[in-house]
Amino acid sequence: MSSKGFGQWYDDKKAEENPDEGGSSSWFGSSEQLPLFSNEAMQSMSFCSMKASMESQMPKQILGMGYQQRFQVFCGLLFLSALFFAMAFFVGVPTLVARPQKFAISFTLGSLTFMASFGILKGTV
Numbered sequence: 001m002s003s004k005g006f007g008q009w010y011d012d013k014k015a016e017e018n019p020d021e022g023g024s025s026s027w028f029g030s031s032e033q034l035p036l037f038s039n040e041a042m043q044s045m046s047f048c049s050m051k052a053s054m055e056s057q058m059p060k061q062i063l064g065m066g067y068q069q070r071f072q073v074f075c076g077l078l079f080l081s082a083l084f085f086a087m088a089f090f091v092g093v094p095t096l097v098a099r100p101q102k103f104a105i106s107f108t109l110g111s112l113t114f115m116a117s118f119g120i121l122k123g124t125v
Contacts, residue, residue: 070120077117084110 065073084106092103 065120070123074117074121077113077120081110081113081117084113 088103088106088110092106096103
C-alpha cells in the first residue's frame with residue numbers, strides 16, 4: 001500500500017474516467033478557459049448591459065414617480081437633511097444649555113429627512 005497525495009489520486013481518477021486525455025497535473029487544461037474571462041462574457045459587460053440589468057431590478061414606479069424623478073427627490077431630501085444637521089450643530093449645540101429643543105428638533109428633522117431620502121430612492125421591499 002503506497003501513500004498518495006490528493007493531487008496524484010485525483011489525476012489517477014481523472015485518467016481512469018477519460019483514458020484518451022491522459023493524466024494532467026493541472027486543474028485547468030490549457031484549452032479550458034473560465035467562463036468569467038471568456039471573450040463573450042467580457043463583451044456582455046458593457047455599460048448599457050449593466051444599466052439595463054440594474055434597471056430591471058429596480059421597481060418601475062414608486063409613488064407614481066420614475067427613477068429619474070425619485071433621484072431628484074432623493075437629492076433634494078439629502079440636501080435638506082444636511083441643512084438640518086448643520087443647523088443642529090452650528091445653532092443647536094451652542095444653545096444646548098439654554099434651549100435644548102433647538103438641537104433636538106433640528107437633529108430629529110435631519111434624521112427623518114435623511115431616512116426618507118433613501119426610502120424614496122429604494123422604495124418598498
